[in-house]
Amino acid sequence: MNFSDFEPVIGLEVHAELKTATKIFCACPTAFGAPPNTLCCPVCLGLPGALPTLNRRAVELAVRAGLALNCEIATLSRTDRKQYFYPDLPKAYQISQDPYPLCFDGGLSVGNGERERYVGITRIHIEEDAGKLIHTRNQTLIDCNRCGVPLIEIVTAPELHSAEDAGDFLRALRQILVTCGVSDCKMQEGSLRCDVNISLRKKGSNEFGTRVEIKNINSFAFVEKAIAYEARRQFDILAKGGDLQAETRRYNASTGKTELMRAKERAEDYRYLAEPDLPALSLSREDINAIAKALPELPRAKAARLTRAYGIVKADAEIIVSDPSLASYFEYAATYTEHPILLTGLLLTELLRYCHSDPFDPPVKAERIAEIATMLGEGTVNSTTAKKLVTRLVDGDFDPRATVETEGLAQIRDRETIMRTVNETLCENQKAVADYKNGKTAALRALQGHAMAKTKGLADPVLLEEIFKEVLSE
Ligand SMILES: [Zn+2]
Incomplete structure (x- = not known):
């Protein structure tokens, strides 16, 4: 038995926090980093008699995600109770959507060149987040601020076959969600998390092996490492003639291994029931069309347009559109110069060295870097001087053309x-x-x-x- 004769079959479940000001069923703020248990009320704490009210904005953002990810949008869907007893969930159930999700049958193109392909998205549903447990040396504390923060769960078809595939998908997805203002996707703050379902099968087979779920991975790099490790682990068991168990595992970043958490729950363990405290969720075609009209230009379309409009190479355009703030900075700067290719060079090879913030926070005024590109293009300065000027502007603003004159920095072409x-x-x-x-x-x-x-x-x-x-x- 050879590892190379097998392929992993991977499906992802991505949870993204929606960028709303308030929670999904109450008016508590969704702010990150507040003192523990200060952003809670009877509704999000699940106190007896408290009733939920659905946040309209959360639904709009979820529909926006669905449209950007080529999904059908349900004009009628409903919320369901998913029961589970867990200390970070004071209600002992989560309001989610089971048989009738808000969005379904979508997908998106991911990867570039030979790796480019379409990955199906089975469904996107809305649900509420749980609280957070804080483990100290001898006790476990609970912070309920995150209870009731609105989430979408995006479920892919089992159409990914490697760690790289999963990475390509997550990067493309993140760009779309950020561009559309659906989620800020800050993995370090937990606003984007990923569960990986993975099984192994002989290449060329259409059957599915026993599926293992790896829960709550909070970095793209860890997703890729967890997949690589888990595929190998499953192969080693099969190669010894063993049987795989359907189970839930976690990825341990310090060992690089996956570890058993529990046997996999089955759907019936959750005792889903239609949420009795909320009416069916009904959307008109007009509502959906209005959200569709307001969608911004999506990353792939934008990269293609930048390539056409400015003559820059595709790889550069893709870096620029990977962050909407960077893209708007570039386009604004480009209005000030006739040399967009030189502008791109200064931006990507010089300026980005000084920017480590996400989203991009420009340390230099767009007009200034455009002016340097113009001086470079007309031959007033050479590329060494242009680069130095960019570096100096990071430390403080000045007029580059005037400085070139007063300091005698013009290129010698005599x-x-x-x-x-x-x-x-x-x-x-x-x-x-x-x-x-x-x-x-x-x-x-x-x-x-x-x-x-x-x-x-x-x-x-x-x-x-x-x-x-x-x-x-x-
Ligand atoms: Zn609340």
């Missing part, structure tokens, strides 16, 4: 000046000249470096190289 520098350099570096003439072409680089230093980095590098070659071939 043939005579450069010729003089070249001749001086050749006189002072006889050994490098001899090396070059003996076929060591690398010596030219060194000579160019010396000459560039003599001009304080201001020479036109193309012209400099041209003149060097001219003189040396004489």
